[in-house]
Structures are given as C-alpha cells and as structure tokens.
Amino acid sequence: MPSVNISGEVHIKKKVYVGTGAKIINQLTLGDNTIVGAGAVVSKSLPPNCTAVGIPAKPIKYHNE
Numbered sequence: 001m002p003s004v005n006i007s008g009e010v011h012i013k014k015k016v017y018v019g020t021g022a023k024i025i026n027q028l029t030l031g032d033n034t035i036v037g038a039g040a041v042v043s044k045s046l047p048p049n050c051t052a053v054g055i056p057a058k059p060i061k062y063h064n065e
Contacts, residue, residue: 001038013048022057033063 004018007026016030019038030036031048040057050059 001020011029013032035051037053043056051061
C-alpha cells in the first residue's frame, strides 16, 4: 500500500498485507498470513496468522488462514 516504510533486513513471509502508512523497523520478521493495520509501527517481529495494529503494533486477533 502507499506510504509504507520498510527498513532493511525485514523478512516478509507469504500472504502478508501491510496497510497504508505503516512503518516496519529493521531486522524483524512478519509471519505468514499476517495483517499490519494502517499507520501501525512494527517494532517487534509478528507471529503468523495475526492482525496487528497500533503504535507499537501488537497482535489483536489471531486467525486460521
């Protein structure tokens, strides 16, 4: 999506969606099937199958696929 900032060495797994304006700090991993909400700031790696929002981004929901 537009205006996403991804720093170096970020591992983005399969089926990851990053919302508009989100920022991802370097040396993190976004697990398979993860959703990052618009405007979120990801400062820790995210597990697979979750939806994360906020500053800092925290998982608020886990889903099967």
